[in-house]
Amino acid sequence: MTHTSNNPSAIRSQKWLIEALLSLLEEKPYHKISIKEIAEKANLDRSTFYRHFDSKQALLEQYLDSLAQEYLRRLEAGENMDMGKVSKIFVAFWIEHIDFIRLTRKNDLDSLLLKAFNKHLPSIHRLTKDKFSYSMNEAYMEIALAFNAGGMWNILMKWVDSDFKHSYDDLIKAFEEISRFNFFR
Structure with a gap:
């Protein structure tokens, strides 16, 4: 606390x-x-x-919460959002915090980071729902947010585990490919 x-x-x-x-x-x-x-x-x-x-975990959680708030501010500033723009904001944000993300993964603290960001999923939705050109049925929004957050999170962890061998452009292309795969027939 x-x-x-x-x-x-x-x-x-x-x-x-x-x-x-x-x-x-x-x-x-x-x-x-x-x-x-x-x-x-x-x-x-x-x-x-x-x-x-x-506790020191409470100290770390405050820092994680401040990171989540900073990410929220960046999403809020975005216009005409789509998953490509969200992924660019997401990847650019974590590139700025690459040393921290490396330390959290090395210390098995990444689940705390995911938990801190998941806590803000309703705020992310509230801030961005009117910025997308399409809208999702509200009944499924919580599940959809968890799906997107989990996928983005796992891509980030895969990137860390590969010792950042992929470039920013590679990650953005991967997000775009995934979006096309998941949403277009």
Whole structure:
């Protein structure tokens, strides 16, 4: 659980704690990182950590949620959306966060990342439903969103597992091919 606050000092402390965790992840496995180490790396007391977070997972989840919010803002800014445009936003977003995605996969934390993004699927739908030239039956929307999110997620993980051997253009072409395969007869 995260203890939210609008206090600038609290926001700054949370940011430093997140940066400390991300830095430590580059040095050692997640399961070997202690809260004490995170607080020390952030030049804060453990009590400051616990004032904002109940656990290091809560700290990580706040960061994951911030990534999801950033992705949502990018989708919201898009116009005349289709799956090609969604895939371009998705791939470009993760290319910017490639080091983090590599660390999450290496530490078996990618399921937390997927969970954070799945939590925002209703918001993604709400933000984008009027931007597509076609509309889907609302009764099936939740299932369709899960299908698309799972497919996009698995492509991203396949890309990570291949040590990023495919280019941005390769990934976009794959998304386009999949869209044609799934939606055109």
